[in-house]
Amino acid sequence: MENLRIDGERLWANLMETARFGGTDDGGVRRLTLTAEDREVRAWLEARALAAGCSVSRDRLGNMFLRRAGRRDDLAPIAMGSHLDTQPTGGKFDGILGVLAGLEVIETLNEAGIETEHPIMLVNWTNEEGSRFAPAMLCSGAWAGVFTEDYVRARTDAKGISFGTALDAVSAAGEAPVGAEDFAAMFELHIEQGPVLEREELTIGVVTGVQGMRWYDLDLTGRAAHAGSTPMDARADALLAASGLIRGASVIASRLGGYATVGELTIRDPSRNVVPGALSMTFDLRHGEDAGLEAMESDLKAQIAGLEPGISADLRQIWSSPPVHFDPGCLASVREAAKSLGHRDMVSGAGHDAAYVARRAPTAMIFVPCAGGLSHNPAESATPEDCAAGAQVLLDALLIHDRRITAPAEAAA
Amino acid sequence: MENLRIDGERLWANLMETARFGGTDDGGVRRLTLTAEDREVRAWLEARALAAGCSVSRDRLGNMFLRRAGRRDDLAPIAMGSHLDTQPTGGKFDGILGVLAGLEVIETLNEAGIETEHPIMLVNWTNEEGSRFAPAMLCSGAWAGVFTEDYVRARTDAKGISFGTALDAVSAAGEAPVGAEDFAAMFELHIEQGPVLEREELTIGVVTGVQGMRWYDLDLTGRAAHAGSTPMDARADALLAASGLIRGASVIASRLGGYATVGELTIRDPSRNVVPGALSMTFDLRHGEDAGLEAMESDLKAQIAGLEPGISADLRQIWSSPPVHFDPGCLASVREAAKSLGHRDMVSGAGHDAAYVARRAPTAMIFVPCAGGLSHNPAESATPEDCAAGAQVLLDALLIHDRRITAPAEAAA
Numbered sequence: 040m041e042n043l044r045i046d047g048e049r050l051w052a053n054l055m056e057t058a059r060f061g062g063t064d065d066g067g068v069r070r071l072t073l074t075a076e077d078r079e080v081r082a083w084l085e086a087r088a089l090a091a092g093c094s095v096s097r098d099r100l101g102n103m104f105l106r107r108a109g110r111r112d113d114l115a116p117i118a119m120g121s122h123l124d125t126q127p128t129g130g131k132f133d134g135i136l137g138v139l140a141g142l143e144v145i146e147t148l149n150e151a152g153i154e155t156e157h158p159i160m161l162v163n164w165t166n167e168e169g170s171r172f173a174p175a176m177l178c179s180g181a182w183a184g185v186f187t188e189d190y191v192r193a194r195t196d197a198k199g200i201s202f203g204t205a206l207d208a209v210s211a212a213g214e215a216p217v218g219a220e221d222f223a224a225m226f227e228l229h230i231e232q233g234p235v236l237e238r239e240e241l242t243i244g245v246v247t248g249v250q251g252m253r254w255y256d257l258d259l260t261g262r263a264a265h266a267g268s269t270p271m272d273a274r275a276d277a278l279l280a281a282s283g284l285i286r287g288a289s290v291i292a293s294r295l296g297g298y299a300t301v302g303e304l305t306i307r308d309p310s311r312n313v314v315p316g317a318l319s320m321t322f323d324l325r326h327g328e329d330a331g332l333e334a335m336e337s338d339l340k341a342q343i344a345g346l347e348p349g350i351s352a353d354l355r356q357i358w359s360s361p362p363v364h365f366d367p368g369c370l371a372s373v374r375e376a377a378k379s380l381g382h383r384d385m386v387s388g389a390g391h392d393a394a395y396v397a398r399r400a401p402t403a404m405i406f407v408p409c410a411g412g413l414s415h416n417p418a419e420s421a422t423p424e425d426c427a428a429g430a431q432v433l434l435d436a437l438l439i440h441d442r443r444i445t446a447p448a449e450a451a452a
Numbered sequence: 453m454e455n456l457r458i459d460g461e462r463l464w465a466n467l468m469e470t471a472r473f474g475g476t477d478d479g480g481v482r483r484l485t486l487t488a489e490d491r492e493v494r495a496w497l498e499a500r501a502l503a504a505g506c507s508v509s510r511d512r513l514g515n516m517f518l519r520r521a522g523r524r525d526d527l528a529p530i531a532m533g534s535h536l537d538t539q540p541t542g543g544k545f546d547g548i549l550g551v552l553a554g555l556e557v558i559e560t561l562n563e564a565g566i567e568t569e570h571p572i573m574l575v576n577w578t579n580e581e582g583s584r585f586a587p588a589m590l591c592s593g594a595w596a597g598v599f600t601e602d603y604v605r606a607r608t609d610a611k612g613i614s615f616g617t618a619l620d621a622v623s624a625a626g627e628a629p630v631g632a633e634d635f636a637a638m639f640e641l642h643i644e645q646g647p648v649l650e651r652e653e654l655t656i657g658v659v660t661g662v663q664g665m666r667w668y669d670l671d672l673t674g675r676a677a678h679a680g681s682t683p684m685d686a687r688a689d690a691l692l693a694a695s696g697l698i699r700g701a702s703v704i705a706s707r708l709g710g711y712a713t714v715g716e717l718t719i720r721d722p723s724r725n726v727v728p729g730a731l732s733m734t735f736d737l738r739h740g741e742d743a744g745l746e747a748m749e750s751d752l753k754a755q756i757a758g759l760e761p762g763i764s765a766d767l768r769q770i771w772s773s774p775p776v777h778f779d780p781g782c783l784a785s786v787r788e789a790a791k792s793l794g795h796r797d798m799v800s801g802a803g804h805d806a807a808y809v810a811r812r813a814p815t816a817m818i819f820v821p822c823a824g825g826l827s828h829n830p831a832e833s834a835t836p837e838d839c840a841a842g843a844q845v846l847l848d849a850l851l852i853h854d855r856r857i858t859a860p861a862e863a864a865a
Contacts, residue, residue: 233681266713267801268646282695300679388680
């Protein structure tokens, strides 16, 4: 089993073949959830899974469960997978790499005639991206009990079409109740969507969790004033105040190993010769630990409290998501699988289906590098070697984990 | 003559009466240049000047020259005045105070039977605000030779109506060639449009000049990136870079006694969970001296050159106006006239007709406080006492200057 190798060329060919479903002229992929393109790629996957001897079921939200039997078929399956949908200007790897690597794992096991103790379950989660129907990770969230089926079906896209209508239009729904399946474990392979592995020339990220996030809106109100007749010390400049907060948030994030981003800033009634009197801005704070998030929020609030008296501030937290810590056992299996490759532990800054799955099942993620950290972009790129390495670690982690969580008595049976 | 007092109540009554021309429900004035409202206030002024024994002439751009004869009527007149037009949301004082105070000076001299050596010329300059026809100070500029008559007539408003067409529609033009009149001196009384006099509880600003201004556009380009998966030290955040420049410009302006304002800042494709990849912003730098402007620009350029390597910058100067230094003799006359009142020297941060007049004639300005430094606003406000004090200083400065610049032999003639 130690010498069992996935077929990197086949995996790459599958990646290139599926990139035709929604493929765009610039080399990207536009495959919004529950569209004709999504239907095509779903049908492709189902056909390949059936050909590989899997049983196929779908739940009532279109989540796809492709099952390879285990020696102990009464055990809960060990799951792999990710999602097939993309952003409007997406690429060839985000999501689908994790699904196609899972298919490659199954085909490799078949060819080698290897039977696992646990059944293996390849999963395609519906509507991970959240581009067509917000919020993101909608149907892994429903599987985990975060969203109800009714809530999911009632989401609408920009044209007012509901998720339920779109689901029915492409006949993606199945008969299985949402959340009926239990997993003994779940492994999700994904491109990093960040620059760390590439920068450190590593092949594998052992993803120990997902950062917690807190989103805020901040309104700053000073006093609009004539740029030529208001001395610097008589101003209440909302943009100058904002500049201090932007730099302060960056400093504290760097110090605490977190992330702070001001992505939007809009001056009210801007004019080049008027001191900005008011503005609105956003803060996106992220950290792997609650304590880190708490410290960043406290620092931001302290900085706001320390603004000059002429500036008033209204800070509102509009959304938050707690940090996710993946399962130590699953992580041990991934680390062991990656031991011959350059690897490091890391925390995902982006949300993933695995973050919701982790609420119900032992879970871990595997990252491989992507060029320049770029994703959600037609230029999104990963090398054939890194994709193959990721799939190999997925296979090995699954086999290691299958043995590890099977009691000796069971395994011997 | 030392006891000659202007009539503050009459001045105030005239201010309130003329505020009806274009008066708005919120107490402000909307009297765009060369509109029906402007025509009304022009007719009112002309009638009052004729009643006061003035001769009236208009040049071909509608600049109004209301002349009170002097004992030496061959001498160039000493001029006073400002403008009657307002911003779209203007107030009762910006511009018209300087004109009505000049009228008050003439009526006071008439009542006291005082003859000055030089003729006195009350001027209303067309289109000071620049709100309807850009640029501002258009017709004092034409008088000073900065703009040609053809250039002025060809300016268009937001509806595409040319200055020339608007001028003819309200019959505001006269026969006099533009710039035909020479002035022996010019004094312009105006509200400060800033908070300095009020803050220091002073009544009179002796305006020694107008700040030089330089306007810039700056584009910053970094790299858009995922807010959750791009470590702080791997970012090229255009907004973070801009924040440093905003604070740096503020610091250097404070240190050098200048003004720096970033009034507009627009992030390209903003999103709360994307590190800003590019943005555009403006800089408005002002200083009373060229050397100060030069130092501020050098500092800004040095800060831009010092940005992290991942940020590229494109700085373009789009407009500049050199500092104006008013005439020492005119300033001495204003200082002497103001000596019994709380006063200080100051540099105007806003442009004024006097800045162009100073290119051809010895010129000075007189400021009086306005509430909160507010102008270009319906709430623009000055007290009757301060308006009267300003008119008194205008009268006294004119009489002092008339004596000072008249050779003893002439005065005795």
